[in-house]
Amino acid sequence: MKLIIDDACYAYNEIFSQFGEIVTMAGRDINPESVKDADVLIVRSRTKVNEELLKGSSIKFVGSTVAGLDHVDEDYLQVNNIEFFSAQGCNSMAVAEFVIATILNLAKKHNFNYQEKTLGIIGVGNVGSRLAAKAKLLGIKTLLNDPIRRENEDLPNFVDLDTALSADIVTFHTPLTFNGDYPSFKLLNKANFHNISDQTIVFNAARGGVIAEEIWEKTQTLENVIDCWENEPNINKNLQESAYLASPHIAGHSVDAKFMGSFMVYEALCDFLNEKQQDNIKNLINPGDLSLNSNNLLDALNEVYDFKQDTVAIQNIENFEIYRRNYPIRYEWHHYSSRVSLPIA
Structure with missing residues (x-):
């Protein structure tokens, strides 16, 4: 064979x-x-x-x-x-950790209490569900949007898309689909981009194409965190240069x-x-004893992995694919013993 x-x-x-x-x-x-x-x-x-x-x-x-x-x-x-x-769901924990670690870093940068912010999760499948569970552990209020799940499972606590897009932090975790009742291609577009304000933090850790980048690059937000891009590896330079994190589709790596x-x-x-x-x-995965020395959650998560290095690595776009193929070793949080409680869920 x-x-x-x-x-x-x-x-x-x-x-x-x-x-x-x-x-x-x-x-x-x-x-x-x-x-x-x-x-x-x-x-x-x-x-x-x-x-x-x-x-x-x-x-x-x-x-x-x-x-x-x-x-x-x-x-x-x-x-x-x-x-x-x-392998549906294989990277759900990794992506959820990427989002949570980044939110804590943004809270420090902008001096806000993340427990006072709302988190709009667009797409509540494998990744979105993991993320919602971690947010709950941290005391972050979530606004969950997933019309397919809402219809099929009768989930009254889910919200419509406009409500989720009006959250303080909006993060996308949908597949990229073009057909059906709820296609996700350019889900955030000219008809609903008005929900995004200059105080919104926007994540795309789903797929390139779920956000209309030609509008996004002209929209003032508090911060953009972009891991998934249209036309990878030929990514939008304007969005790359303005993003808090601009990484080469490695949130799940x-x-x-x-x-x-x-x-x-x-x-x-x-x-x-x-x-x-x-x-x-x-x-096959046996990293041995891993421990964190930091006495606060933010520093502990950055001790596990600093995602800013991924942004630096692709400042030269020609490194996009090379870096993905030679990505640094990054273990998930459950491998570590820590002085502070990690949001493992």
């Missing part, structure tokens, strides 16, 4: 070698010729998985080790009887998230091939 794997997939050799021959390459370099005689394709977000890539190939299983779906033509896979698995993405695909591939899982795979 031959497997084509994006070389940015975590621990690909240790996790997938039991299945057969592994050929790795950068996600952007995976092309029809490379997959033609392969049986399994395992990708991250940089490979467009569609008819153009797979037509005439022998691929029978596609696994995506990231949470997003907009790089995969699921209809084509289904029609052509190609098994597909996406913790070691834990990258491992979980690979591991979830591994589990699905074992099921597909009726192969037994190897017990040692689930124990």
Whole structure:
């Protein structure tokens, strides 16, 4: 069996070698010729998985080790009887930690009490739910918006989009969708950007395209925190230069998230091939004893990881993809012993 794997997939050799021959390459370099005689394709977000890539190939299983779906033509896979698995939720903790750590840093910069602010969470799936739980631990009032969940689950505490957009801090955690009753493409647009004031903090840690950047770059806010961009890696220079944090789509790039993405695909591939899982795979992350010395929450979170370094790293846009592929080691908060209570939820 031959497997084509994006070389940015975590621990690909240790996790997938039991299945057969592994050929790795950068996600952007995976092309029809490379997959033609392969049986399994395992990708991250940089490979467009569609008819153009797979037509005439022998691929029978596609696994995506990231949470997003907009790089995969699921209809084509289904029609052509190609098994597909996406590691939904693998990076939810990492992204929630990114948002919480940044809010605390902004509270210090602007001298506000974050417990007196409202947090509008647009999209309350895997990431949004994690974030809401952490916010609750910190005493932050949340305004939750997710019309699909609200309709399907009868959630009376959810709010409409305009209400959520009127929060002091607005953060997006939707997939990028173009169809259906509630498409998220340019969800924040000229019809509702008036809800964003010059005192609003706006996060995009969802997908490039959920906010109309041509309007955003002309809108005065208190701060912008941008991890996801339209046209990556050719990102909007005006927004980059004005943002508090301008990072290269790495909010979900913790070691834990990258491992979980690979591991979830591994589990699905074992099921597909009726192969037994190897017990040692689930124990690949073992950072040892990690401790934090800070005696306050803000310093403790910055001791875990300083996200400002990610902004500095891509001041030269040419470093965008290089930095993503060589991202520093970052473990999630639950690995650490701390003198202060961390919002682990």
